[in-house]
Amino acid sequence: xxxxxxxxxxxxxxxxxxxxxxxxxxxxxxxxxxxxxxxxxxxxxxxxxxxxxxxxxxxxxxxxxxxxxxxxxxxxxxxxxxxxxxxxxxxxxxxxxxxxxxxxxxxxxxxxxxxxxxxxxxxxxxxxxxxxxxxxxxxxxxxxxxxxxxxxxxxxxxxxxxxxxxxxxxxxxxxxxxxxxxxxxxxxxxxxxxxxxxxxxxxxxxxxxxxxxxxxxxxxxxxxxxxxxxxxxxxxxxxxxxxx
Amino acid sequence: xxxxxxxxxxxxxxxxxxxxxxxxxxxxxxxxxxxxxxxxxxxxxxxxxxxxxxxxxxxxxxxxxxxxxxxxxxxxxxxxxxxxxxxxxxxxxxxxxx
Numbered sequence: 471x472x473x474x475x476x477x478x479x480x481x482x483x484x485x486x487x488x489x490x491x492x493x494x495x496x497x498x499x500x501x502x503x504x505x506x507x508x509x510x511x512x513x514x515x516x517x518x519x520x521x522x523x524x525x526x527x528x529x530x531x532x533x534x535x536x537x538x539x540x541x542x543x544x545x546x547x548x549x550x551x552x553x554x555x556x557x558x559x560x561x562x563x564x565x566x567x568x569x570x571x572x573x574x575x576x577x578x579x580x581x582x583x584x585x586x587x588x589x590x591x592x593x594x595x596x597x598x599x600x601x602x603x604x605x606x607x608x609x610x611x612x613x614x615x616x617x618x619x620x621x622x623x624x625x626x627x628x629x630x631x632x633x634x635x636x637x638x639x640x641x642x643x644x645x646x647x648x649x650x651x652x653x654x655x656x657x658x659x660x661x662x663x664x665x666x667x668x669x670x671x672x673x674x675x676x677x678x679x680x681x682x683x684x685x686x687x688x689x690x691x692x693x694x695x696x697x698x699x700x701x702x703x704x705x706x707x708x709x710x711x712x713x714x
Numbered sequence: 715x716x717x718x719x720x721x722x723x724x725x726x727x728x729x730x731x732x733x734x735x736x737x738x739x740x741x742x743x744x745x746x747x748x749x750x751x752x753x754x755x756x757x758x759x760x761x762x763x764x765x766x767x768x769x770x771x772x773x774x775x776x777x778x779x780x781x782x783x784x785x786x787x788x789x790x791x792x793x794x795x796x797x798x799x800x801x802x803x804x805x806x807x808x809x810x811x812x
Contacts, residue, residue, distance in 0.1 A: 499745065512758065524772075525770040526770075527776070593773065601769035601770045601772075602769075602770060602773050603770070606770070606773035606774050606776075606777055607775060609774070609777030609781070609782060610777055613781050613782065616785070621780060654767060695716065695782065698786075699782075699785065699786070699789075702785075702786055702789040702790070703789060704795040705789070705793050706789040706790070706792040707792075710797075
């Protein structure tokens with residue numbers, strides 16, 4: 471396609487998108503107004519399933535299939551990173567030199583690590599009740615371990631974090647989500663249907679399959695982020711040489 | 715947050731902060747500094763989402779935008795610099811720096 475034709479196609483696409491956007495924005499409910507057609511229905515559906523956190527009810531119940539897609543995107547991209555950032559034949563690994571970290575920073579890091587880990591696990595466990603959930607808590611849990619790298623050094627992180635286990639955790643989290651969905655089929659309903667008892671409102675075991683799917687995402691995200699950062703860290707600190 | 719006027723002030727303040735941080739991130743040309751500004755931008759966005767009553771999104775933004783992404787950028791910058799120093803070292807016949 472010639473440059474001129476390409477620009478014409480681009481212009482047509484941009485104009486059409488702009489026209490659609492303007493048409494859509496003109497009919498959006500006004501900012502901060504009292505009319506929330508989608509929100510009202512989502513809240514009603516969440517309450518019917520005894521799920522206190524409506525956002526989790528949307529993510530893991532009303533739109534559970536969308537979340538399977540999102541979880542799989544993360545899984546696939548981490549898999550891609552693992553393949554791309556592996557050590558190639560013409561590269562070699564070197565031991566990173568130990569670095570000295572100010573004592574105050576070391577103390578702060580060691581004090582912050584258990585607190586961060588606990589906050590992350592809390593956010594995952596209470597996904598069906600309060601803001602947060604598997605995704606947010608998973609990221610917090612994974613970053614907690616990396617306080618070791620920031621506050622002490624890379625070997626300290628490596629000693630505590632066995633990447634192999636997190637690779638398995640990543641796959642298990644993804645598989646648990648897919649299989650919980652199959653549970654819906656086995657119960658005679660649809661894939662990813664919420665077939666478990668809804669429990670008592672505002673308790674940890676409420677929301678049917680919501681806490682299970684939420685926990686699966688938590689395990690997957692925490693493991694995925696650990697594996698992802700492990701690859702970036704080994705490229706930045708250990709692997710050298712090779713063609714460019 | 716019962717008073718709507720307080721809400722408005724918080725929303726406007728965090729919007730302005732986000733606009734300033736985002737502009738600073740674009741104008742900064744050094745990737746390592748950009749990562750730090752990006753981290754501040756992530757923090758501002760997290761506050762903005764929270765005052766707009768979307769704490770779930772705020773939490774994600776805090777974890778990904780202000781911790782994970784800047785760390786990945788910094789590690790990438792470190793890798794590229796190390797590679798470049800090694801190449802320059804070999805070209806000048808000098809000793810290789812780690």
